[in-house]
Structures are given as C-alpha cells and as structure tokens.
Amino acid sequence: MAEEDDKRLKKRKKKRLIGADRRRRLLRLKCCVQNYDWGVLGCNSQVARMFLLNSGSYSADPDECYAEFWIGTHKSGPSFVFFGRDYNAAAIGSKPLSLKDWITVDPGAVLGDKVARKWGGDLPFLFKVLSVEKALSIQAHPDKELARALHEAQPSIYKDDNHKPEMALALTGFEALCGFISSKELKGVLSSVPEIVELVQGADAEKFSHDSEQNGKEKVKSLFESIFGQIMSSNKAMVREAICKLKRRLSLEKKKRQLSTKEQLVLRLEAQYPADVGILAAFFLNYVKLKPGEALYLGPNEPHAYISGECIECMATSDNVVRAGLTSKKRDVQALLSMLNYKQGFPEILQGVSLNEYTRKYAPPFDEFEVDRCILPVAASVSFPSVPGPSLFLLMSGKGTIVTGYSEESTFQEGEVLFVPAYMEVSVTAAATELHMYRAGVNNRFFRDL
Incomplete structure (x- = not known):
C-alpha cells in the first residue's frame, strides 16, 4: 500500500512539474555523447565541441574518440530536460527528467495528435552530429519486419524493433560508400581487379563480363548478388591473401600511373582495417563525396559505410545496424547478404529546397x-x-x-x-x-x- 501511495505521489509531482500549459513550453536539453573508435580525437572533434558546450564541461579527453552527439528519446542515449541558464535538471525526486518522461505525460499535447497516434510517446526521429576519422563498418539497416525479428532473437545486439532510414547532411567535406555500382562499372572491376576475380566462380565472372548486356535485369541482379555474396563469404585466409596481392600490385602501379580514386580509397581502408573483406567490398559500392550543405539519404536494406568527415545525421528512432566488414564489432554476413536490395546506380544527392534566403x-x-x-x-x-x-x-x-x-x-x-x-x-x-x-x-x- 505504501508503495502504491509513493507511486501516486511521484505521478502528481511529475504532473505539477510539467504543468498544464505544456504546449507553450520551450525546453532546453542536455544531450548524450557516444565514444566509438572511428570518431575524431579530443577537441578536434565537432562532436566533442558540441558536447562540451551543451553539458557545460571544460575540456575534452585528448585520448578519447568523440563520434556521435545524440539528441532524442532513444534509450541508448536519451536527452534530458533542463530549466534555466544554470542547467539545473528538472527532476522527479532524485531522478533527472528525460525528454521521453516529459512527452509521455501527454504525448498528444507535445507531439501533436497525429504524431502521438503513429509513434506513441517517442520522438519518431533521432538527431545527431557525427565526427568520422576512420571508416565506419560496411552495413545496412533492416526494414521494420526484419528489425522486429532481429530484436526478438538478439535483443542485446539489436536494441530496438524499429527500422532506421537515415540522412547525412555534410558539415565538412564528407566521404561515404553507398549503394551498388552499375553493371558497366562492375564489368570494369572484373576486368581490372584480378584479386576479386580469383575469389569468384569463374563462370559467374565470365557471364557478367561478357553477357550482362544480353541478360535481363533479373538475371543481371542475380549474377551481381552471387558475385558480391561470394566475396563477402570468402574465408579469411583467402581474403587476406587477395588483399595482400592487391596492396602489392597497387603499390607497384602507383609508381607508374595515377591510381583511380577508388584504388586510392581501398589503400586507405587497408591501412585502417588490414585484411578486412570490406576493402574488397568497396569496389562494389558507389564512392560519394559530399560538399558542405549536400545530403545523402539511405533507405532500409541499402549497403553503405561512412568514410570521413563531419555531418548532421537524422534517422528514424533506432540503433539497429547489421555489419559485414570494416569493423571489429559483431558481423552478421549472411543476414546482411539476405536483406540487401541490390539496387544499382549512383545515389541521389539532396541540395535542399530554399524556404527563404537563409534556410x-x-x-x-x-x-x-x-x-x-x-x-x-x-x-x-x-x-x-x-x-x-x-x-x-x-x-x-x-x-x-x-x-x-x-x-x-x-x-x-x-x-x-x-x-x-x-x-x-x-x-x-x-x-x-x-x-x-x-x-x-x-x-x-x-x-x-x-
């Protein structure tokens, strides 16, 4: 009985704190930082700068990689409500008041009725700043159906059941791998990168190189899927040997000619992730360079990897990632191969639509x-x-x-x-x-x- 009374008291305190006039309230938030090894070290990171300013801290750890600044209601990095310049936390008892707590009392009033009906007491989006020094993993994000299945099977790895479409808006020059190259470009890869051909069944490589124009779209897609799958599923010893040969060949050839941008990129990736199959996967993906103010968006089941630079990122509220290369984290190669849409062609780059002279x-x-x-x-x-x-x-x-x-x-x-x-x-x-x-x-x- 005492416990129930305590719960009712806390609930009344929460309502008094938040107040009846909720929709008129402008809230200041204190937000979360994520430190991953691909982030930018110390004060050189825009993420570190944002976090220090937002939290009122004085200095960044020079030995720490600051990778992501999170703004939203996701449980892996929630934002908290603060009132006043002194950043005293709004709280219920001794517990700081999260933005999700604030919303949950009356979602319709805060989020709007239609948003609340669709997404409940969560913000439907997660807002971030990213600082990328070292390439992120070759990855894709599941659609809603797969996200639910992955979360149910492995909740410690796939931490929610939502899909994760996302967009990266460049703050600096920003590099990424995104989506599969065209059939014409893959024919060029198969004719110029012998280390890849050695890992692929000769019949598939030959069919694609010589017959792709005569085959229908579904046949071409099937061949592309088979070739990429064979590369990603190759055993580690074969991959290590292929990359060793590739590195040796390109090191000799750059003395005689200018390497292509993709060749230069794979050498950079090899320096970061030696003997990783993601180095070979890069040949299959579009190499995208964004200028500040340009944006790249990614739907479910699209392969991608951010390479370097800083950006604003926005996505559906999720942290689900299926990885298969360029990472020391858990890989799920077969899940990734089965979920990819194998759509080919260069991705759309958003320039933004002018709302006024400033926005x-x-x-x-x-x-x-x-x-x-x-x-x-x-x-x-x-x-x-x-x-x-x-x-x-x-x-x-x-x-x-x-x-x-x-x-x-x-x-x-x-x-x-x-x-x-x-x-x-x-x-x-x-x-x-x-x-x-x-x-x-x-x-x-x-x-x-x-």
Missing part, C-alpha cells in the same frame, strides 16, 4: 524526419511557422534570440539544443556574429492529409 529544407522520402539548415547573418531574423509536430533545434555556432508564438523570449547560443512542441511558431534573430543552426522535425509529407 534550406532537406526532405528525404521518409515520414519520420526532415532537416532545415539555416545560416543567419548578423542581426538577420527568420521565422519557423507552427507545424503539427515536434521540432529539435541545434545551434552549431553563433548566438541569438529565440521568440515563440506565445511571447516567450530567450537567448540561444552555440551548443544549445531546444525542443519545440507541436503548434509552436518560433523566430530566431542572430546577434553580433553569424548564426549556424539546424532544425529536425517530422517530414511535412506525413501531415498532408490534415
């Missing part, structure tokens, strides 16, 4: 998210209209003033993250320096029938 919108074909990039010159202002879903604002640099449609005014400076509930208009004015800001929200296409 561009990046809207991939997924309901869960879109991202706005806003660069305000000194003293300039921009308005973000009321939308029927939640938003997250991240200030990368500069300082300014933010005013809500309910006449709430606050200063806003680099490293700060704000949660804006549904149906709240906000306007931002830059102070004495240029202001560089990003907004993540539910994709506008989700609300078209409202």
